[in-house]
Amino acid sequence: MTNLLQFTHYTDNTLDKYPKTQVDVIYTDFQKGFDKVNHERLLHKLSQLSFSEQLLKLFKLYLQVRQQYVSYNGALSHMYEYPSGVPKGSSLSLYFFILFVIDIPQNLHYAQAPLYADDLKIFPEIKIN
Numbered sequence: 001m002t003n004l005l006q007f008t009h010y011t012d013n014t015l016d017k018y019p020k021t022q023v024d025v026i027y028t029d030f031q032k033g034f035d036k037v038n039h040e041r042l043l044h045k046l047s048q049l050s051f052s053e054q055l056l057k058l059f060k061l062y063l064q065v066r067q068q069y070v071s072y073n074g075a076l077s078h079m080y081e082y083p084s085g086v087p088k089g090s091s092l093s094l095y096f097f098i099l100f101v102i103d104i105p106q107n108l109h110y111a112q113a114p115l116y117a118d119d120l121k122i123f124p125e126i127k128i129n
Helices: 002-017 039-048 053-064 091-101
Strands: 021-023 026-029 119-122 125-127
Touching: 002 021, 002 119, 039 053, 039 091
Parallel strands: none
Antiparallel strands: 021 125, 026 119
């Protein structure tokens, strides 16, 4: 609800203040977002947040020392490690995902970008000439 109110307030104010302006909106949903979290980037972000070296090592083991395989029509692939994704069902996974995406709005300098869970709405003000 807050996300919608923020968007409505911004749009109303922008259109009232600047007559030759429009507000474009991009709606995103991080589909399978938990599977896309890059381990190296996440660990870098965690180090920027001043986590201790021991905790970073523990997180690295937790994330990277995992293997998976593919099963299709009874055939199995070889086991392999993969460089992205957080373990499903873990309470840490939610925190890792949030820490991974939380700074997206701060890096969009020319648009509003409220983030709610795995949804991001980007809406810049566009001047019409």
